[in-house]
Amino acid sequence: MRLGRAIPWIMRYVQPPQPKPVILMYHRIADEAVDPWGLAVSPARFEEQLKVLRRTRHPLTLVDFVRRFKDGSLPAHAVALTFDDGYADNLLAGKPRLAAADVPATVFLATGYLDRPEEFWWDELARLLLHEHGPQSLAIEVSGSVMSLDLGTEPSASDNRTWTAWSNPLTQRQAAYVVMWRALRALSRSDCEDAMAGIRSAFAGRGRHSGSGRPMKRQEVAELAKGGLVTIGAHSVTHPALTGLGSGSLDREIIGSKLTC
Numbered sequence: 001m002r003l004g005r006a007i008p009w010i011m012r013y014v015q016p017p018q019p020k021p022v023i024l025m026y027h028r029i030a031d032e033a034v035d036p037w038g039l040a041v042s043p044a045r046f047e048e049q050l051k052v053l054r055r056t057r058h059p060l061t062l063v064d065f066v067r068r069f070k071d072g073s074l075p076a077h078a079v080a081l082t083f084d085d086g087y088a089d090n091l092l093a094g095k096p097r098l099a100a101a102d103v104p105a106t107v108f109l110a111t112g113y114l115d116r117p118e119e120f121w122w123d124e125l126a127r128l129l130l131h132e133h134g135p136q137s138l139a140i141e142v143s144g145s146v147m148s149l150d151l152g153t154e155p156s157a158s159d160n161r162t163w164t165a166w167s168n169p170l171t172q173r174q175a176a177y178v179v180m181w182r183a184l185r186a187l188s189r190s191d192c193e194d195a196m197a198g199i200r201s202a203f204a205g206r207g208r209h210s211g212s213g214r215p216m217k218r219q220e221v222a223e224l225a226k227g228g229l230v231t232i233g234a235h236s237v238t239h240p241a242l243t244g245l246g247s248g249s250l251d252r253e254i255i256g257s258k259l260t261c
Contacts, residue, residue: 019057021078023065026105027085029093030212033157034131036165036177037122043093050101053079061231062106081105084235085120086113089212091224099229107224108235111260112189113215120239121196122181123213129177130160134203138176142183142195149176189238234258 027039029046041049053059057079060068065080081098083090086109098105113120119127128134129151138149152172159170169175180199184192216224224230234257236242242250 019077021065021069021074021076022057023062023080023082026081026083026094028087028089028213029097030087030089032213034126034160036126036130036160036163036174038164039123043097046094047097047101050097050103053081053103054101059103061104062233063231082233083107085110085239086216086221086235087120087212088214088216088220090230091216091220092212095224095230099227102229104229104231106231106233108233109221109257109261110215110235110237110239111257112237113239114221114260115217116215119213120215121184121192124196125181125184125199126177128199128203129173129180130155131157132203138180138199138202140180140195140198140202143187143191147180147183149179151176185241186244189240232261234261 026041026046028041029043030040031042032040057077058075060078060080062080062082065074065078068074068078081103083094083105086107090107094105110120118124133154134151136151136153138147138151140147140149150172155173156171160174163170163174165174165178165181169178184195187195221232225232234254236253237256237260238253240249240253242253245253
């Protein structure tokens with residue numbers, strides 16, 4: 001009986017499974033000290049992955065991937081690359097490496113963030129609570145109610161570099177981050193910005209960090225799409241949790257983003 005259960009496991013090593021088509025989703029190409037959602041792949045690691053894909057897979061644009069899936073001609077080893085949100089590093093670090101490997105990609109933009117000089121709110125929140133030195137407690141107004149959070153001691157680089165938000169918090173700051181992230185994610189764009197302004201103020205001006213972690217500017221989107229290697233798609237306007245929206249809000253988010261793209 002035990003041998004019978006072990007045979008499939010043994011066969012996977014003797015005869016590896018055949019490849020299947022796959023769509024790979026990225027967000028950022030960057031080295032980040034704090035990355036609780038695992039959104040960043042380092043430039044060096046991205047180059048390695050592209051070399052493997054070029055050697056072992058058949059890269060396709062997302063449009064061709066879907067078309068060939070529908071007509072039944074999609075190769076078993078096909079791969080399509082996508083990027084969500086529209087980070088500036090998709091252009092600055094991602095496109096040169098995609099071009100060098102001759103691998104196409106599609107970038108889906110959260111269009112309401114275009115041209116904004118600061119980080120996406122979820123990245124700024126992570127940086128402030130998990131990386132910056134600041135207060136040991138927070139009292140922030142969220143939708144008319146005050147949320148009080150105990151941040152405990154100063155952030156630990158060793159704790160936060162490997163911690164992920166879907167695992168158990170190791171520190172009070174990590175627990176506070178998860179609570180605040182969940183609260184802000186459910187808010188409207190304006191209420192979220194008000195709450196972030198309060199957090200930013202509590203950290204004495206350490207907010208609004210710019211750099212490659214910011215959203216792209218419109219002219220950068222045009223540069224990214226130049227040459228046809230990278231195509232642009234819609235990823236909502238304000239990046240809300242779409243499953244919690246009514247039909248009117250869904251239309252504004254989805255159609256509004258599509259019209260901008």
